Every structure is written in C-alpha cells, then in structure tokens.
Amino acid sequence: MLYVVTGGAGFIGTNIAHTLLAQGHTVRVVDNFSTGKRERLHPQAELFEIDVRDYNALMKAFSGADGVFHTAALARMPLSVEKPIETNDVNVGGTVTVLKAAVDAGVKRVVYSASSSAYGLQDQLPYVETMTPRPMSPYGLQKLVNEEYCRLFHELYGLETVSLRYFNVYGGKWQSADGAYPLVIALFLKQKKEGAPLTICGDGEYFRDYTHVTDVVDANLRAMTTPGIGHGEMFNIGAGHNHSVNELAVMLGGPTVFIPPRPGDPRTTLANNTKAREILGWEPKVTLEEGVRDLLDLHGFQERM
Numbered sequence: 001m002l003y004v005v006t007g008g009a010g011f012i013g014t015n016i017a018h019t020l021l022a023q024g025h026t027v028r029v030v031d032n033f034s035t036g037k038r039e040r041l042h043p044q045a046e047l048f049e050i051d052v053r054d055y056n057a058l059m060k061a062f063s064g065a066d067g068v069f070h071t072a073a074l075a076r077m078p079l080s081v082e083k084p085i086e087t088n089d090v091n092v093g094g095t096v097t098v099l100k101a102a103v104d105a106g107v108k109r110v111v112y113s114a115s116s117s118a119y120g121l122q123d124q125l126p127y128v129e130t131m132t133p134r135p136m137s138p139y140g141l142q143k144l145v146n147e148e149y150c151r152l153f154h155e156l157y158g159l160e161t162v163s164l165r166y167f168n169v170y171g172g173k174w175q176s177a178d179g180a181y182p183l184v185i186a187l188f189l190k191q192k193k194e195g196a197p198l199t200i201c202g203d204g205e206y207f208r209d210y211t212h213v214t215d216v217v218d219a220n221l222r223a224m225t226t227p228g229i230g231h232g233e234m235f236n237i238g239a240g241h242n243h244s245v246n247e248l249a250v251m252l253g254g255p256t257v258f259i260p261p262r263p264g265d266p267r268t269t270l271a272n273n274t275k276a277r278e279i280l281g282w283e284p285k286v287t288l289e290e291g292v293r294d295l296l297d298l299h300g301f302q303e304r305m
Contacts, residue, residue: 002026003224004065004107006052006098007072008045009036011183012113012166014174015217016069018042030061030072040174052094055101062105067224070098071113073143077264080139091142092149099153099161109160109230110150111223116167116209116238116269118144126270129165129234137264151232160230162223167209167238167271169216171291173298184245185210185292188252189299198254202261204246207268209238212286222280229279238271239284251292253301 003020007013008029013036020027021042028046041047050057052072062068073091074080080087095112102110117140118133135141150161170185177183177190188198219237223229249256276282 001066002028002064004028004030004061004068006030006068006070007036007113009033009038009040010071011175012169012213012216013069013071014040015172015213016071016220017045019217019221021045028061028065030058035074037176053090053097055097058097058101059105062101062107065105065107066109068098068102068107068110069113069220069224070095070110072098073113075139077117077137077139078262080137080142081264084138087138088142091139092145095146096149099149099159103153103157103159107159109162109224110153111220112146112150112161112163114147114163114165114234115140115143116165116236116271118147118165119266119269121266125268126240126272127236128272129236129275136266140264147232147234154230154232161232162230163232163234164216164219164223164237165234165271166216167211167236167269169211169213171212171214171286171295175213184208185248185252185295188249189295192252192254192301193299197257198249198252200245200249200256200258201265202258204249204256204258205244205267206265207242207244207270209240209242209269209271210248210288210291211237211239211271211284212291215239215282215284215286218285219276219280219282222282226280233279235276235280236271236273237276237282238269238273239286239288240271240273241288242268242270243288248288248292251289252296
C-alpha cells in the first residue's frame, strides 16, 4: 500500500512511518518541521516538506495514496492556552484541509490522531467514548472539533475516517524533550541526564494513563485496515491503568522539585478501551513499568526498578 503520514517527522508520526516501511509499504511523509525533526526521517520515506494548510501541495502528496495517517498538529495544552489563534489555525484549519484534499485525491481512509484532552473535566472514571466532552483547553476543543469534521466528511463526501483518542503517549527513541511544553517522561529523562531534579507540577498527584507508542502504532494500523469501519468512529487508545506523576518520578529515580501547576490540566485521566478491543482487536501490551525500564536502558541508566 501507499500511505501518507502527516507530521511524519514528529514523535508518533515517525513511529508510524518506520513501522509501515518495515512492513513493506510505501510511505510519504508530510512535515514542515515546525516541531518535527529531520533526523527522524527514514531514508526510504518520500518527503513532502509542506504545510498541512496548503491544499494544492497536499493534493500532490496524496495522489495515488491508499490511506492517510493524520498526526500533524501543534500539540500541548499549555501552548494552546498561550496561543489559541495560532493553534486553532493549524490544528483545525490544517485538518479540514487534509480531509478535503483526501476526498479530492481519492484517498480511501484517513486515521486521525485525536486526543483524550477532548474529555476535559469529567465526574466519572474511566473515560468512555459515550461521555459528553468538556474540554478544558483550546487544544482539547480543537481536537474534539476535528473529530466532528471527520464524521461529517464521511457523511457528506463518503471519506472513510477513524479518530483515535490517545492517552499520554510515550516511549522509544524518538520522544523529545525539546520545546516549551515537552512530554513529562521525556522531560524527566532529560533532567535526569543533566543531573537536575525532576520538576513536578503542583503536588504531583496528577494521574495519567500512560500508553506506549508501539501500542499506539498498532492501533493506527488496525484502524486503517479493519473492515466495516470508517464511518467517523472514535476509539479510546489508552492502557487502561493510570499512574501519578509522583509514581513516575519514583520509577525513573532521582531528586524532585515541585513547581506551580499548569492551567488546563485535569487531575485524572483513565481510558476505558473496551471499544477498541472489541472492534479493532487491539490491546495494549506494554506496561508503564516495562516502558520506563526500556527507556532507562535506552538512555544508558543502570538502575532497575
């Protein structure tokens, strides 16, 4: 198959692209390197250095493609709080452009990287797809709006779409601590390497459903190839177990320091992944303990949990 990965030089997109190539598929990577990194690119991937808001350029990238994995975004909730206009332009405007180009280029299916941040403030755990979303940040709202666009593009234009709500993706060699708002595990590893204390926001009792990137890639491939879906369905992609930031810091080891909490952060996230298990045949395989142990090995730390 010929697949396009938007944001294919980003963390999740890179993992998807490398896995597809290892399976013998042809891959085109769309990225403007606003946050992606050139060194992550697989030499066999065809690069289209373009912006996802550029319809004409996307039409060339999508020509002849069987499917599109849309991972490109200006991610992170704090960034969206700081820059709601800019993030909306890229995240929502870019997604609508991707969907329209996919329709016009004759792409069969788009798998969209949605986010558990769409749930926002909920009174019950775990989060299940039937809950009413209550986003707490522009990013969460933008991701939710894009799910609705995916649904509409199927109903209006017949484009097969599937949305995957990720829960705190981590793991592997391509996660990054760069930028103003890095992923907490990547940030902790960077601080540990530098001999600095691990910075914990608030009291550290923020519970997250950490999901290994290899499990997320598996969910993407299943969402692209599972027959009988593509009608705008949305699936939780989370491990189904949550851990506090304090627990995570203990797993990684080292001194800690507490800093003020970030606005827009829910206290707890936890996925009910029954729908993905039953329809996609997906199940998470990597526990947080295993994932952290692998990261410690990968980064040359000798300690064992």
